[in-house]
Amino acid sequence: MIQKIAIRGFIFLGILLLLCMPTVVGDLRTISQGNTVFLGESNLDISSAMGSDTQIGWWASGAAIATSSPDVKFPVSTPSNFYVLPSQFGAYTGSWYRLNAAGSADGVAFLVADPSLAIRVEDTTVNVDVTDRWVPRGDEVRFRIDSNLDVISTQRGTPAPVTIKVQSPNGGVYTALMNTAGTTTTLENIGITSSSQYYKTTPIWDTGNSLYPAGSYTIWVECNVNNMNDEYGATGKTTSQKTSLLNQDQNPLISVNVPTTSSTTTVTSVSTTTKPTTTITTATATQAPKTTVTTAATTLPVVTTTAPVSPTSQATTAAETSPTFAPGFDVAVSLISIAALLLFMVKRQN
Numbered sequence: 001m002i003q004k005i006a007i008r009g010f011i012f013l014g015i016l017l018l019l020c021m022p023t024v025v026g027d028l029r030t031i032s033q034g035n036t037v038f039l040g041e042s043n044l045d046i047s048s049a050m051g052s053d054t055q056i057g058w059w060a061s062g063a064a065i066a067t068s069s070p071d072v073k074f075p076v077s078t079p080s081n082f083y084v085l086p087s088q089f090g091a092y093t094g095s096w097y098r099l100n101a102a103g104s105a106d107g108v109a110f111l112v113a114d115p116s117l118a119i120r121v122e123d124t125t126v127n128v129d130v131t132d133r134w135v136p137r138g139d140e141v142r143f144r145i146d147s148n149l150d151v152i153s154t155q156r157g158t159p160a161p162v163t164i165k166v167q168s169p170n171g172g173v174y175t176a177l178m179n180t181a182g183t184t185t186t187l188e189n190i191g192i193t194s195s196s197q198y199y200k201t202t203p204i205w206d207t208g209n210s211l212y213p214a215g216s217y218t219i220w221v222e223c224n225v226n227n228m229n230d231e232y233g234a235t236g237k238t239t240s241q242k243t244s245l246l247n248q249d250q251n252p253l254i255s256v257n258v259p260t261t262s263s264t265t266t267v268t269s270v271s272t273t274t275k276p277t278t279t280i281t282t283a284t285a286t287q288a289p290k291t292t293v294t295t296a297a298t299t300l301p302v303v304t305t306t307a308p309v310s311p312t313s314q315a316t317t318a319a320e321t322s323p324t325f326a327p328g329f330d331v332a333v334s335l336i337s338i339a340a341l342l343l344f345m346v347k348r349q350n
Helices: 002-020 150-156 225-231 258-273 317-321 329-349
Strands: 036-038 055-058 072-075 094-099 105-113 117-123 133-135 140-147 160-167 176-178 184-186 190-192 196-199 215-223 243-247
Touching: 036 150, 117 215, 117 243, 140 160, 140 190, 140 215, 150 160, 150 190, 215 225
Parallel strands: 036 105, 133 243
Antiparallel strands: 055 072, 055 094, 094 105, 117 140, 140 196, 160 190, 160 215, 176 184, 215 243
């Protein structure tokens, strides 16, 4: 009785352990025959792809594979630790065949491909692609990843992981972002399952949050599956081109106030070319040069007032030929004339 209970207990425990075990997924290292491998991948196990053959060969496009020798061939000494060396395979992408002892093609072993990786930035508030552009603070953002690495997911059973890098204006790199709902989303270990996919269909970044200062951000994405970025590290391939995003309130296209500049220029032009050039000098009426009046009988001095002559007036020379007489001149002449007449009459009576 006790023995039966113990057996049943072991069976129950075994079932429980099976239920608690994680789901088994594909191995990113294991390559089956006909799978795609990427330049830079290392430590791959291509044993299944090679079978019993120990070398691989490559034919140029259009070659008669069945009746010709390969253009390039390499030995495979350790199929469980295979490295897709970029300098060795970079010029020979496409199908690689395993070769039998006679050197003939024995079926496709694997395909070599050059990885590609790109990222786009989208303003979900207005549904506009803002890659290398400006986003108003407070708008929300999401990312789209374009890549040919999705074949890893379909062939090996596990998506290729990538990491989005968002570098702030002060140089720090975020590992997660927060949206307006307060949800924090990691930027690491994003599985690539499609040639073009959004990382989260909903926005993940609130650009107006105080955590994210205004300024220019640098954004890119990397993939280091099987050390491909460490070994290859080519821009646009294992790491995307770096894009920029200007996060600020004001549109940079209207940063210059053109009307203000135009108005200032107009006012300056009027004030410097109109009134200062209009100068009226009419000082000739006050100019009174010294004048001596002589009569037949006697010479009397005339008291005059000499007004200062303006040194800037060059139009007064003509006035010098017409002297200006001092006040009282006419009265003096009359008295002199009467005195002369009386003197003449007295002499005549005598």
